[in-house]
Amino acid sequence: MIDQLLMGFAAILTLNNILFIMLGIATGILFGVLPGVGGVTALAMLIPATFYLPPVTAIAFLIGITKGGTSGGAIPAILINAPGDPANVATARDGYPLAQKGKPVKAMRMALYSSVFGDCCSDIVLILLAAPFALVALALTMIASLSARNLLKGLIATTFGVFLSTIGLDPANGVERMTFGVVALFDGISLNAIAIGPLALSAVVSQLFDLWRARGDDIKRFPVFDRKKQALTFSEFISCWRTLFRSAYLGTFVGMLPGLGATLAGFLGYSLAKRASKTPEKFGKGHLEGIAATEAANSAVMGACLIPTIALGIPGNLAAALLIGAFIIHGITPGPFMMIQHGDLVYSMFAAMLVANMAHAVIGRFGSPIWVLALKAPMGIILSVVIILCAVGVYIPAPSLFEIGMMLAFTGLGYIMRKLAFSIVSFFMGFMLGPMLEHSLRQTINLYGSLSVLFTEPIALICMLITLYVIWRSYMAAKKEKHA
Amino acid sequence: MGQTDLGINKMPRLNIITGCVLSIAGLVAIFLLIPLYISPQEVDRYVNSPQFFPYVSAAVFTLLSILFIIQNIFRIKRLEGVEKEESEENEALGFGWHETINLGIFAIGSAAYIFLMNIAGFVISSILLLAVSMYFAKVNKLWLAITSIAIPIFIQQLLWHTLAVSLP
Numbered sequence: 001m002i003d004q005l006l007m008g009f010a011a012i013l014t015l016n017n018i019l020f021i022m023l024g025i026a027t028g029i030l031f032g033v034l035p036g037v038g039g040v041t042a043l044a045m046l047i048p049a050t051f052y053l054p055p056v057t058a059i060a061f062l063i064g065i066t067k068g069g070t071s072g073g074a075i076p077a078i079l080i081n082a083p084g085d086p087a088n089v090a091t092a093r094d095g096y097p098l099a100q101k102g103k104p105v106k107a108m109r110m111a112l113y114s115s116v117f118g119d120c121c122s123d124i125v126l127i128l129l130a131a132p133f134a135l136v137a138l139a140l141t142m143i144a145s146l147s148a149r150n151l152l153k154g155l156i157a158t159t160f161g162v163f164l165s166t167i168g169l170d171p172a173n174g175v176e177r178m179t180f181g182v183v184a185l186f187d188g189i190s191l192n193a194i195a196i197g198p199l200a201l202s203a204v205v206s207q208l209f210d211l212w213r214a215r216g217d218d219i220k221r222f223p224v225f226d227r228k229k230q231a232l233t234f235s236e237f238i239s240c241w242r243t244l245f246r247s248a249y250l251g252t253f254v255g256m257l258p259g260l261g262a263t264l265a266g267f268l269g270y271s272l273a274k275r276a277s278k279t280p281e282k283f284g285k286g287h288l289e290g291i292a293a294t295e296a297a298n299s300a301v302m303g304a305c306l307i308p309t310i311a312l313g314i315p316g317n318l319a320a321a322l323l324i325g326a327f328i329i330h331g332i333t334p335g336p337f338m339m340i341q342h343g344d345l346v347y348s349m350f351a352a353m354l355v356a357n358m359a360h361a362v363i364g365r366f367g368s369p370i371w372v373l374a375l376k377a378p379m380g381i382i383l384s385v386v387i388i389l390c391a392v393g394v395y396i397p398a399p400s401l402f403e404i405g406m407m408l409a410f411t412g413l414g415y416i417m418r419k420l421a422f423s424i425v426s427f428f429m430g431f432m433l434g435p436m437l438e439h440s441l442r443q444t445i446n447l448y449g450s451l452s453v454l455f456t457e458p459i460a461l462i463c464m465l466i467t468l469y470v471i472w473r474s475y476m477a478a479k480k481e482k483h484a
Numbered sequence: 485m486g487q488t489d490l491g492i493n494k495m496p497r498l499n500i501i502t503g504c505v506l507s508i509a510g511l512v513a514i515f516l517l518i519p520l521y522i523s524p525q526e527v528d529r530y531v532n533s534p535q536f537f538p539y540v541s542a543a544v545f546t547l548l549s550i551l552f553i554i555q556n557i558f559r560i561k562r563l564e565g566v567e568k569e570e571s572e573e574n575e576a577l578g579f580g581w582h583e584t585i586n587l588g589i590f591a592i593g594s595a596a597y598i599f600l601m602n603i604a605g606f607v608i609s610s611i612l613l614l615a616v617s618m619y620f621a622k623v624n625k626l627w628l629a630i631t632s633i634a635i636p637i638f639i640q641q642l643l644w645h646t647l648a649v650s651l652p
Contacts, residue, residue, distance in 0.1 A: 052647050152552045156506065159548060163513065163541040170534035177534055178521045209586040211621040380621025381631050384614050391597075391610075392639055396649055401598055408594035412587060419579045420502055438537040445531040 005127065008347030012355055017060045020053070021356050024064020025363045026370075031065075032072015033371045034382055038085045039069015040318050041200040045389055047326045048192050048397040055330040055345055060352040062326050066319045067119060067356045070262070070299040071364055074111035074291075075371050079104055087262035087298040090270035094283060094290030101286050105230035105368065110288050111295045112364040113237055114244060116357050118296030121248035122255060122303030123353045126310075150421070151471065157422045161430025162437060164189055171435065172442065184402045191325045192394045193406040194431050198414025198424045199318065201390045201407065205415055208383050232288075240292040243273045247293045251300025255317070256307050262298040262317070269297025303353060309334055310346060313436065318425050321432055329397070335436075496556040498579060503553035510546030518542060606651035610636035 012018075031042035043065050050058035073084030078095035091111060098107040167178045168188030179185040247269035254265040273293030274283045283290045305317045313335030315321035327334050332342050339346055394407045417424050444453060454460045522535045530536055593616070600609035614632035623631075643649040 049647075152548055152555060156545065156548045156552060159541055159545040163538065163545055166538040166541060172532055173525055173527070173534060175523060175525055175534040176521075177538060178517060180521065205586075205590055208617055208621055209582075209589075213582070378621075378623055378627065380618050380623040381627060384617040384621065384623075385631070385635055387617060388610050388614060388635060388639065392606075392643065392651070395651065396643070396647070399649070401602055401652065404601070405594075405598050408598070412590055412594070415583075415587060415590065416579070419583050420498070434541070441537065441540070442531050446529065 004343060004347040005350060007344065008349070008351035009355075011056055011344065011348040012060060012351040017057050017352070018355065018359070020057050020061040021064040021352060022359050022363055024061040025068035025356060025360050026367060028065040028068020028070075029072035029075075029364060029367065029371055030068075030374050032069040032084050033075045033375050034084060034379070037204065037382065037386060039065060039072060040322065041203070041386065042069065043319055043322045044195045044200040045386070045393040047195065047322060047329065048393045050326060051329060051397040055332065056348045056352075058326065058330055059323075059345070059349050060356070062323060063349065063352045064356050064359070066302055066323070067353075067360045068363070069319070070119060070302055071112050071115035071295065071360065072371065074115065074295055075108055075368075076375055078107045078111060078291075079372065079375065085262070087266045087301075088294070089263070090266045090294040091291055091298075093270065093294075094285070094287045097284065098286035098288070098291070103229055103286070106232050107286075107288075107291055108368055109230075109232040109365065110237065110291045113232070113361065114240070114247075114292040114295035115299040116361045116364075117244050118248040118251050118298070118300035119302060119360070120354070120357045121245075121296075122252040122300040123350070123357065124303075125252045126303045126306050126353070127350045153421060154423045154426045157417065157424070157427040158430035161427040161432075162434035164194075165431045165434025166438070171439070182402070184398075184400060189431075190394070190398060190403055190406060191328065191432075192397060193403055193410055194428060195322055195325055196390050196394050197407040197410030198417065199322075199428060201387065201411040202414030202418055202424070204383050204386045204390070205411060206418060207379070208387075211380055211383070236288060237292075240289050242276070243289050243293045244296045246272060246276070247296035248300045251297035252304040254297075255301035255304025262301040265301045266294045266298035269293045310338055313338070315429060315432065318428070321425075321429055324432060495578070496559040499556040500553055500560075503549050503556065506549035507546055507553065510542055510549055513542040514539065514546065601652055607636045607640055610639075 012021075027042050027046065028039045031037050032039040043062060046065065047062065050061060053061065069085075070087075073088035074091045074095065075084065077083040077088040077092035078099050081092050081096040083089045083092050095107045095111060098104070165188065167185060169175065169179075169186050170177055176186070247265075250269055250272065251262075251265040254268065255262075270283075270290060270293050273289055274280050277283065277289060279287075301317065302319065305315070305320045306323070308314045309320040309324060313324070313333070315324050324334050327338075332338065332345060390407065391404050394403050414424055417427065441451075445451060447453075454464050518535055518538050522538060524535055525533055527533050593613070597609055597613050600612065611632050614635060615628060618628045618632060640651050643651060
């Protein structure tokens with residue numbers, strides 16, 4: 001493994017790759033800084049742009065975006081109490097009060113270094129743990145039950161995604177399925193249209209309408225500060241080592257389970273740190289430990305969520321799902337055979353992640369004036385420009401107005417789903433995993449004659465029992481919540 | 485926020501309507517879409533038929549939608565409407581007049597954008613789209629003018645000179 005990792009470093013340490021990693025980090029932070037836009041929007045929008053890059057460079061660039069996006073959201077949380085991402089909500093609890101005390105830069109540095117620390121820890125776990133294994137039905141159920149508060153809504157969204165994935169030519173016999181004679185649909189609905197429309201653009205459109213209906217200005221008032229008080233000393237950072245390790249461990253564990261996500265990790269990290277602290281009364285009043293706890297936990301999710309992605313081909317969260325899309329665009333099929341067939345690329349990706357962590361600390365530290373400047377830009381301009389970028393993003397890999405039309409249609413669908421609380425993440429993952437599910441179902445029935453094998457073979461039976469347990473657990477959790 | 489927030493108690497009613505629409509969509513898929521638009525093939529096992537998996541997914545979708553209706557009928561009967569639902573990104577939930585109008589505006593805008601791009605090209609259609617959306621977002625008129633003209637031209641030139649991609 002060490003040899004492969006060294007070869008990965010050799011592949012990644014070229015000027016071109018390092019520049020793309022840095023560009024990705026800067027882009028991720030810039031998008032992460034903008035409340036409601038976020039690093040995932042940047043990822044969805046820029047995946048098609050990597051079409052022209054070699055696979056290693058493309059993956060390195062996208063890894064850079066995901067890394068940058070993890071810490072970018074903390075900046076508006078600290079400066080204007082408006083988290084860039086739900087995962088940074090808990091960061092605002094101590095970050096904003098600290099900024100109000102005249103130490104916004106100190107708070108931002110603590111958030112950045114904690115984020116890099118958490119990310120590093122989970123990357124190491126990822127490198128050590130990624131191993132082949134596959135359980136599709138269980139993963140789908142877990143994703144549906146965990147990413148949506150209402151299990152049925154999650155499952156409906158997932159099944160709808162699976163149904164849409166059947167459009168196009170049948171993979172076994174090449175028969176047209178619901179293509180209506182449209183040649184552009186022969187390869188199925190474009191992954192880019194589904195990724196960019198409902199995930200990125202629908203959020204932007206929703207916010208634009210909010211701005212239209214909102215009264216008053218959106219002038220952001222930044223805290224005034226004294227430059228001399230902004231230094232974050234090494235002893236201040238290291239004094240939080242227990243919290244940092246606890247949060248990194250917690251975030252890594254949360255990240256390994258598909259569908260849980262960075263928001264939960266952030267809140268859990270914060271509340272555990274508060275509970276374990278000897279001075280819990282300081283939390284919520286600008287305590288550095290509160291920022292460290294949240295940022296280390298939510299950033300640790302990113303590396304760990306790639307464990308099921310690489311090992312099973314099952315995305316751990318939305319960013320991982322988008323990375324699977326990027327892998328597919330570059331001719332790589334994530335899953336149990338990825339390590340065998342594309343081991344060199346996987347280890348290059350691991351190396352890119354470690355390099356990106358270092359670059360993240362440097363770019364985040366020295367680029368802070370730029371991120372603050374981006375935050376000052378009026379949201380109306382940013383959101384409008386993102387619409388155009390989304391249209392361009394979907395047009396680059398498949399130059400056709402039909403693709404843009406599809407993306408806009410799915411944006412409308414995404415808007416409806418958002419307003420009715422149907423999980424877009426479940427929908428997207430259903431679409432991504434649908435072909436794999438169809439293939440597995442066909443293979444199982446062709447090999448064993450019927451689906452009864454799911455209840456007779458020991459491993460299959462265990463998977464089915466776990467699936468049923470997840471459904472039952474989700475139902476009981478909802479019931480308990482109702483009575484609480 | 486200026487959005488329709490139907491209130492937590494009304495969510496089950498909206499869910500029932502949504503469930504009905506979804507069930508009908510599922511039935512349309514099963515009885516019209518799949519039989520009309522996927523030709524059945526002679527195969528050794530039905531599982532290998534191109535219709536098999538679409539039927540399975542549409543049937544599960546319809547079944548879940550019906551269960552969803554039943555679940556929400558029970559919620560209303562037991563007066564359990566107080567259960568809180570949340571969106572993934574903590575948005576205000578509900579689908580009322582505001583959202584219908586928003587969706588209508590978006591649909592018209594999208595159709596106009598595609599139509600304009602087809603006849604006038606990327607730059608002109610994008611300038612108009614940017615101008616309209618920034619006007620809606622109450623952006624300062626000077627910024628509106630500068631950005632809506634500069635950004636599409638910049639993107640077009642950037643893509644042409646870096647990736648040799650020609651936008652329409």
